[in-house]
Every structure is written in structure tokens, then in C-alpha cells.
Amino acid sequence: MVGALSQEAKDAFAFDQIPWDRFPCGPQTRDDVARMRSDDPDVVRQAVRGVNGELANSSWSVAALAVPFLLRVAADPHGSCRAYALEVAADAARSTLGPGRRQMLRLPEDEQLFEPSGYPGHWGIAAARDAITADLDLVLSLLADPAPDVRPYAAYAAVAASGRLDDVRSAVQARLGVETDPIVRAGLVFAVAQLACRLPDPECLTWTQTLWADPATPPAVRISAALSWLCLTDSPPPEGLLFILDVCATDDTARLMAPLPWLRAISYDGVTALHRWVRGLLHPDTWHEIDDPWAPSPTQGELYLASWFNGLPPGRLPDPYEMLKNTKWARLGTPMGQAASLPAALARLLDPDPTVRADAARDVLTEVTHQNTVYEATVPVALYIAAILNLPSTTAGEPAGDLLPTRFTLLEWLGDTSDDADDESVAAGARIFGPDHPDADSTVRIYRELRPAVYRAVQELLDDPDSRVRDAALIAAIPLAEHPALAAQRDILADRACLLLAASSNRHHRNRALDALRTWGHDTSTLENTEDAAARQRYNLVRNPDPWAGAGSTDDPPF
Known part of the structure; x- marks a missing residue:
């Protein structure tokens, strides 16, 4: 499709001759290509960056469609971000580098890759290489460009040509x-x-x-x-x-x-x-x-978090007010950027108005929750929540209509976060990244070290008069009790899990309680009801490593 474009069409930026709508993210990439003709250097850079973003998402196909136009951005002697345009065009013709002496300069020739949509990514890479070859005279002319930053990128693009x-x-x-x-x-x-x-x-x-x-x-x-x-x-x-x-x-x-x-x-x-x-x-x-040369270096946030952790009082929770004041929140990362706005929201968790606390909990927990990931800011937020959990101000003004208790909301989040750092999650990371490289995530390791301190705060609410808070405390305590120092607590939690199963219909709580009992060696056959058995069967089906087993033949592709 790229090869069908005439030189005249490419020189005239006739990008509408390409059926962008037939490709995932095609309309967005078409808009980026259109903006490459802007007289505003910032607009052009953002447009090139947009194509680079598709490469970051492994969308080689639409990036390949943009290659002829990227090369013309690079060839314009009066244009902006010329070297960047060459880099993105060349990267569209490459896949990720790998370790090893024979890998670092290689260009994979027969590697099969797939985009998130299921489209064969190696087709896109091949198309990008063909596009560079079709414009090779233009690329090679840039080896003598007056701008020294352009010349090495011209070579970088030229060596990716298919012919x-x-x-x-x-x-x-x-x-x-x-x-x-x-x-x-x-x-x-x-x-x-x-x-x-x-x-x-x-x-x-x-x-x-x-x-x-x-x-x-x-x-x-x-x-x-x-x-x-x-x-x-x-x-x-x-x-x-x-x-x-x-x-x-x-x-x-x-x-x-x-x-x-x-x-x-x-x-x-x-x-x-x-x-x-x-x-x-x-x-x-x-x-x-962990110190693998290809792994990202520790961020400033990770380095600060390690220093923050080393300064904590050993074996006990810090004073929440001192922690709020002394923690350098702006250095810590969240899924939305940096955590500079968190201290004000965390302070509102102690407001006497339960409506204000509910809004603050939403603001805080949304800021640090995304895709089952423990972020840099997640760790001090969890420790702060544990430190305030039993303060009287967290129950002021309750019950308050339909609002859930503040402690219930905070405990539910602590339980979910502890699940994201539990032994099963770490084992999954080890399967992906290798047994000596458990997700390369120092934040998870720090959180796991703090589990005994967090557990002590949660433990005090296991006998709360509100059954919602009581059950949430148990579900939060279960993953925390995986820490070796808390092994003696598991029998106590097992007894409470049996009580929960006798009274609760909460699906999430029942699943966690039954999983914990099985993990700790208890027979759950008399504790399961019909819904529990059906949920377990659905869960096992999802975890089946061969989802096509027993399904017979199908004409539908696996993606």
C-alpha cells in the first residue's frame, strides 16, 4: 500500500490516498501526518511524537504508512525536528533490541511480531523498510546534510532499508x-x-x-x-x-x-x-x-522512596501528621504524574464531615490506583492510611445516610493493594521477568516489607461492631499475613474466615476467604455454596493455560 504511492503523491503530502480507516489508530495517525505540514515547529514535533507513540504501542502498521511523510519532514532544509523524523521513520523499520553481542546491532529479518490488535506487526516493519528503500536516494542525500545532527540519523535510517x-x-x-x-x-x-x-x-x-x-x-x-x-x-x-x-x-x-x-x-x-x-x-x-544495563535506571522517585523507607521508625507506624508534612510527595510518581496534590487530599481523610472524607478518599485512591500496580506514591499512602485507620476522626459523623464508612473504603483499598503485592503477584512477575528479577519493582519490595506494620493497624478492626468494616478488615489482613513474621496469625484469620463465609454474600469477600483457607491447608468443601463452586469453576477456566483445549476446531484467529 505504501509502495503504491507515487513520488509525486509523497512529495505533495497526498496522505488522503491512504485508507487510514482500515488500520487500528489510523485516523489519529492520519491527523498527525496532516499536522506535519504546519509552519509551527511545536505542532510538527507533536505530530512526529504522535507517530512515535504508535510505535511505543507496537502499532508498526500505521507507523509504516507515515514513513514517506516523515522522510519529507526530514528532507526539508527549513523544517524542524528533522533528525527526530528520521529516527521515527527508522524505528518503524525495527523491532525492540535484545541483549547479547550478536543482538545489539541486528535487524530482525524473520521475526514474527503481532500488534495489540492482532495485526501482524512484522508486515508493518517490512512495509517501513520498503518505504525507506523507495526513498533511499532522498535518505542517502541527507548523509551530506549541513546539519550534523541529521547526518547520523540518515545513516540510521538507510541501514534499515530492505534493498x-x-x-x-x-x-x-x-x-x-x-x-x-x-x-x-x-x-x-x-x-x-x-x-x-x-x-x-x-x-x-x-x-x-x-x-x-x-x-x-x-x-x-x-x-x-x-x-x-x-x-x-x-x-x-x-x-x-x-x-x-x-x-x-x-x-x-x-x-x-x-x-x-x-x-x-x-x-x-x-x-x-x-x-x-x-x-x-x-x-x-x-x-x-536488577542492575541489568537494559533495565530502566531507578527513577528519582524510587531513589527517594528507598531513602524514605530507611528513615522510618523500625517496627511501628509513623506519626501521620509528621509523615504528611515531611514526605516529599512531589518526588513520588503516580499513574497520573507526580503526587504533589496528595497531601491536601490525605489531610481531608481526617475531616469531621463524612461527606468530605468520602470525596477525599475518592481523590486519593483514584490518584494512586491503576492496573493493579504499586506506584511510588502508593507505599506512603498505604502507610499513612494505616496510621490514621484507628483514629476517632475517621468515624466522626457516622453513620451518614447511604455513605459507606470511611474505614470500610480505606480497608477495601488496603486489601486490593496488598493483593497486588502478594506472593502470587510476585510469582507471576518472576515467571515473566525471570526468577532473579521479580518485576524489577523496588516499590513492591518496600511495600512487602511494611506488611507487619500495616497488619497491626488492620488487626484492631477485626472486631469492629460494623460488620462491613469487620469483614473488610479480614479481607485486608489475609494478603498481609503472607509475611513470614505474621505466620502465627493465619489460624486466627482462618477462624474468622469461616465466620465470614457463614454470614456474608459478598462475592469478592467469599472468594478471598475461600482462597486463603485453601492456601493454608483447610478443607473448604463444607463451606462452599453453589455460587462459590460456580465462581471457582469460572475462575479456573480463565486461568486455564490452554483456553482452546477441548473447544474443537475454529476458523476464527486467536487474536
């Missing part, structure tokens, strides 16, 4: 012979090596060794040559190469090389991308470790 690779190699090598900017030269070295990964060149290994071994070569070029050498062979790195990496891979060099697209592809903070690449090449076995 004419000999022409690409000749053009990149010719440019390298006359290029004077050391950072651009470093990028061109990466491009030559990446071409050698796609189109074998036995002389390339020797050529890169000559470059990194030459003391007259600029440090950035020596580094790119050394990394390229490592990507081209499985041979052990010679001492000379390790010495070059040690001497030349400084913070200053990393900062200078950070804008190169090969580094940006693995960069979360720019400056450390070079060091990630070096460690990933020399120590590929550290892929699943």
Missing part, C-alpha cells in the same frame, strides 16, 4: 571518508557495522579493530569501533579493547555520544546509555539482574 544495501554501504563509507565531526563519524561506524551484520563483510572486523586500536582516532570513534567489533564476533575481547573501553568510555564521552540513535534506542536517561551498552556486551548474563 540496495550495497548502495547504502558505499554511500556511508564514502561519507565516513570525508566526515570531520567525531560524533557523526562514530555514528557512521555503527552504521557500517550494522550493515555488516545484515550483509556479511569479512573485512569489517579487521577495519573496526584498526580504528579502536589507533590512538590518533577520537575517543567517540574508538568507542563505537570497539562496540562494533564486539557485535561482529563471538571471540573473547582482547585486553587492548577492554583498555580502550575503560579509558575512553568516560562520562564526558557518554554525554557526547548520547544523541546517536543507536544509543537512544537503549537510553532512558541518555548519559548512561553508553555504559549500558558496554555492560550489556561484556556481561550479557546480567540481563535478568
Whole structure:
């Protein structure tokens, strides 16, 4: 479809010739392409960013449709964000990089990928490569562009072409012979090596060794040559190469090389991308470790949260008023950004008016609740809620019409949050990310350490006169009691779970109580009713790892 566009149509930005409506997110991407013709640089950048957002969502197909127009944004000498447009066009022709010396410069040729919609993503990647090939003369002309930031991105895009690779190699090598900017030269070295990964060149290994071994070569070029050498062979790195990496891979060099697209592809903070690449090449076995070079570096919020945790009073809940005042909430992340607005809402949880407390609970819990994830701000919010849970002000003015008790609302949230950090959730993360890399989530680990302190606050409400609060306290206590220090509490909770099952019809509460009893080795056959058995069967069906088993043949695709 992209290949059917004539050069005239592409040059004229005739994007309406493409049936965008036939693709997921097509209308949005069409609008982004339309905005690329704006005279406002900010509008153009936002439009390019919109296409990049589709790539972030693994929507390669619509990104491929935008490639011809991205290349024309890059080719406009008076345009804005030209390098960015080249980067997005080139990334549409790539999939995610992987660890290992043979992986970091490779362009997957036969990999099957699928978009969230089920559309074959590898078709989109192939279309993007064909689109670059169709405009290869335009891309190669940018190797000599007057703007030094454009030239390495032109090489980055050219090496992703599906054809004419000999022409690409000749053009990149010719440019390298006359290029004077050391950072651009470093990028061109990466491009030559990446071409050698796609189109074998036995002389390339020797050529890169000559470059990194030459003391007259600029440090950035020596580094790119050394990394390229490592990507081209499985041979052990010679001492000379390790010495070059040690001497030349400084913070200053990393900062200078950070804008190169090969580094940006693995960069979360720019400056450390070079060091990630070096460690990933020399120590590929550290892929699943917490300090894995490809994993995002700890955010400022995570670092602050760790420091905050270390400053907590051992074994007891902090004073809620001091905690509200002294916690640097603006440093902590939420699904909506930063937590700067949380202190005011948290303070209202102690308002004497139950209606104000209900609104505050909604504001607070909405701010830190999204997709079963424990965010940076979730941890201090949970500890603050535990610290105020038994204060008389949380029941002031109750009962209040149809409003649920404040304690019930807070306990329900504590239970759900503890479920998100329970042993089963951590085990699921380990299955996905590896046994030594439990979701790489320091916030979950900190929350799990705080479970005994939170439990002590919840425990006091297990005998609350309001059955709603009493049951919510039990359901919150169950996942907290998974902590080894609370093992002795499980028999007490089991007795209370049996009482709940005798009186409650709340489906969520009954499921949690029955699951806990089974996990703790109790026979639940006499405690289940008909609805419980049906719910368990539905749950087992959902968890069946082979949902097609026994379903017979079907013409419908699995997606």
C-alpha cells in the first residue's frame, strides 16, 4: 500500500490516498501526518511524537504508512525536528533490541511480531523498510546534510532499508571518508557495522579493530569501533579493547555520544546509555539482574522512596501528621504524574464531615490506583492510611445516610493493594521477568516489607461492631499475613474466615476467604455454596493455560 504511492503523491503530502480507516489508530495517525505540514515547529514535533507513540504501542502498521511523510519532514532544509523524523521513520523499520553481542546491532529479518490488535506487526516493519528503500536516494542525500545532527540519523535510517544495501554501504563509507565531526563519524561506524551484520563483510572486523586500536582516532570513534567489533564476533575481547573501553568510555564521552540513535534506542536517561551498552556486551548474563544495563535506571522517585523507607521508625507506624508534612510527595510518581496534590487530599481523610472524607478518599485512591500496580506514591499512602485507620476522626459523623464508612473504603483499598503485592503477584512477575528479577519493582519490595506494620493497624478492626468494616478488615489482613513474621496469625484469620463465609454474600469477600483457607491447608468443601463452586469453576477456566483445549476446531484467529 505504501509502495503504491507515487513520488509525486509523497512529495505533495497526498496522505488522503491512504485508507487510514482500515488500520487500528489510523485516523489519529492520519491527523498527525496532516499536522506535519504546519509552519509551527511545536505542532510538527507533536505530530512526529504522535507517530512515535504508535510505535511505543507496537502499532508498526500505521507507523509504516507515515514513513514517506516523515522522510519529507526530514528532507526539508527549513523544517524542524528533522533528525527526530528520521529516527521515527527508522524505528518503524525495527523491532525492540535484545541483549547479547550478536543482538545489539541486528535487524530482525524473520521475526514474527503481532500488534495489540492482532495485526501482524512484522508486515508493518517490512512495509517501513520498503518505504525507506523507495526513498533511499532522498535518505542517502541527507548523509551530506549541513546539519550534523541529521547526518547520523540518515545513516540510521538507510541501514534499515530492505534493498540496495550495497548502495547504502558505499554511500556511508564514502561519507565516513570525508566526515570531520567525531560524533557523526562514530555514528557512521555503527552504521557500517550494522550493515555488516545484515550483509556479511569479512573485512569489517579487521577495519573496526584498526580504528579502536589507533590512538590518533577520537575517543567517540574508538568507542563505537570497539562496540562494533564486539557485535561482529563471538571471540573473547582482547585486553587492548577492554583498555580502550575503560579509558575512553568516560562520562564526558557518554554525554557526547548520547544523541546517536543507536544509543537512544537503549537510553532512558541518555548519559548512561553508553555504559549500558558496554555492560550489556561484556556481561550479557546480567540481563535478568536488577542492575541489568537494559533495565530502566531507578527513577528519582524510587531513589527517594528507598531513602524514605530507611528513615522510618523500625517496627511501628509513623506519626501521620509528621509523615504528611515531611514526605516529599512531589518526588513520588503516580499513574497520573507526580503526587504533589496528595497531601491536601490525605489531610481531608481526617475531616469531621463524612461527606468530605468520602470525596477525599475518592481523590486519593483514584490518584494512586491503576492496573493493579504499586506506584511510588502508593507505599506512603498505604502507610499513612494505616496510621490514621484507628483514629476517632475517621468515624466522626457516622453513620451518614447511604455513605459507606470511611474505614470500610480505606480497608477495601488496603486489601486490593496488598493483593497486588502478594506472593502470587510476585510469582507471576518472576515467571515473566525471570526468577532473579521479580518485576524489577523496588516499590513492591518496600511495600512487602511494611506488611507487619500495616497488619497491626488492620488487626484492631477485626472486631469492629460494623460488620462491613469487620469483614473488610479480614479481607485486608489475609494478603498481609503472607509475611513470614505474621505466620502465627493465619489460624486466627482462618477462624474468622469461616465466620465470614457463614454470614456474608459478598462475592469478592467469599472468594478471598475461600482462597486463603485453601492456601493454608483447610478443607473448604463444607463451606462452599453453589455460587462459590460456580465462581471457582469460572475462575479456573480463565486461568486455564490452554483456553482452546477441548473447544474443537475454529476458523476464527486467536487474536
